[in-house]
Amino acid sequence: MSAPRFFCDEVISGPGERILPERIAHHAARVLRMGDGDSLVLFDGRGLEACATLVRRERSWWARIESIAQVSRESSLDVVLVQALAAADKMDWVVQKAVELGVSAIQPVRAARSVVRLSGERADKRVLHWRQVAVSACEQSGRNRVPEVRPVSDLEAYLASNPDASRRLVLEPLGGVGLKNLDEPFGPQHFLVGPEGGWTAEESAACRAAGCVGVTLGPRVLRTETAGLAAVAAMQVLWGDF
Structure with missing residues (x-):
């Protein structure tokens, strides 16, 4: 199965770790029941896609970003x-x-x-x-x-x-x-x-x-x-x- 995808309109920079916005953390941990070490994808709505791993730190959830790429799945028809x-x-x-x-x-x-x-x-x-x-x-x-x-x-x-x-x-x-x-x-x-x-x-x-x-x-x-x-x-x- 492909990793769950989450829209993140904040700036996604290079590889590293970043705390997840509450909306994404809640959806991942409470709704999808994801856990520490699970894979996820963040995208910014403007073409950028980041592959990451979910990390639990005390009461907060972080994403360890492993790779970032511009990935287009848009139709050739407008x-x-x-x-x-x-x-x-x-x-x-x-x-x-x-x-x-x-x-x-x-x-x-x-x-x-x-x-x-x-x-x-x-x-x-x-x-x-x-x-x-x-x-x-x-x-x-x-x-x-x-x-x-x-x-x-x-x-x-x-x-x-x-x-x-x-x-x-x-x-x-x-x-x-x-x-x-x-x-x-x-x-x-x-x-x-x-x-x-x-x-x-x-x-x-x-x-x-x-x-x-x-x-x-x-x-x-x-x-x-x-x-x-x-x-x-x-x-x-x-x-x-x-």
Whole structure:
């Protein structure tokens, strides 16, 4: 089995010993029941990975860092998932699995038919929660770079912005072209997924007017928590590293 991985946003310098932050020490010793001498991996979310050994000193836990390297497990395909807000458990699922599938960022947007309404402090708290979900997904999946979870935006504001997208794709279950019929992507690809009730006619028209390309994932209508993940997986097969 591979060694457990822990996100450590503090600076990881050269080989040597360092005391572990309380969050990591608690998770390793209390949750995973690791002990003195067990192996672990620390990563800083920016590409650095350190192999280490857990060391117990009285009431504190330390990591004896043995080697450090820049290790990339990022996809060659740059996909930003633009996900309309869904119920809390569904959004957690989407963030977790999208990170595992290799997205470079997640942009939550408010849509007319979103069952969840988030703004102000509530939105900020949910974004912080989703960022921790992304960190946990990186710990599990082996990614050393934590994808950005961006602040919640209105769909209209997102469409009016000038994102770094080379192409924006919007899911239209009953229209659009199949992914396999698109040209090979170049640069960041933004993929827009509607809420539980789908896009309104006005939102679909606004997406088209903003230059989004309508795509379909076949004749079946997928749930919002399925559609984006299926699209990312298909794009990885067609143009990425699957």
